[in-house]
Amino acid sequence: MKTSIIACLFILFGITKANRPKIITMEKKNYYCEYCGKKFPDVRTLTSATCTYHPDGSNKGRHKLYEGTEKKEYTCKYCGKKFPSIMVMVGGQCVNHPNGMNKGRHAPAL
Numbered sequence: 001m002k003t004s005i006i007a008c009l010f011i012l013f014g015i016t017k018a019n020r021p022k023i024i025t026m027e028k029k030n031y032y033c034e035y036c037g038k039k040f041p042d043v044r045t046l047t048s049a050t051c052t053y054h055p056d057g058s059n060k061g062r063h064k065l066y067e068g069t070e071k072k073e074y075t076c077k078y079c080g081k082k083f084p085s086i087m088v089m090v091g092g093q094c095v096n097h098p099n100g101m102n103k104g105r106h107a108p109a110l
């Protein structure tokens with residue numbers, strides 16, 4: 001009798017434990033600029049500052065929020081080349097850029 005109560009408690013405990021990770025995953029998220037790869041703590045800070053890698057020219061516009069998720073590696077949407085971060089990716093010119101070969105930077109796919 002006693003053992004079955006303990007087993008029952010174990011099952012209940014197991015269920016609540018299984019439900020817990022969903023709450024824990026509310027961890028702090030980082031936001032990245034699609035043009036320069038700079039990291040920001042929130043979207044407001046990101047969109048209120050000018051971007052040195054803006055396609056219209058350096059500081060001619062604001063950072064643009066990269067709407068994809070944080071990844072281990074990022075793929076260029078034009079040429080498919082993989083990079084360890086957006087910052088590394090946008091530092092290079094893309095051979096498949098829509099404006100022409102090496103006429104623009106790599107851009108991260110979502």
Ligand SMILES: [Zn+2]
Nearest residue numbers: 033036051063
């Ligand atoms: Zn930027």
Ligand SMILES: [Zn+2]
Nearest residue numbers: 076079094106
């Ligand atoms: Zn590319």
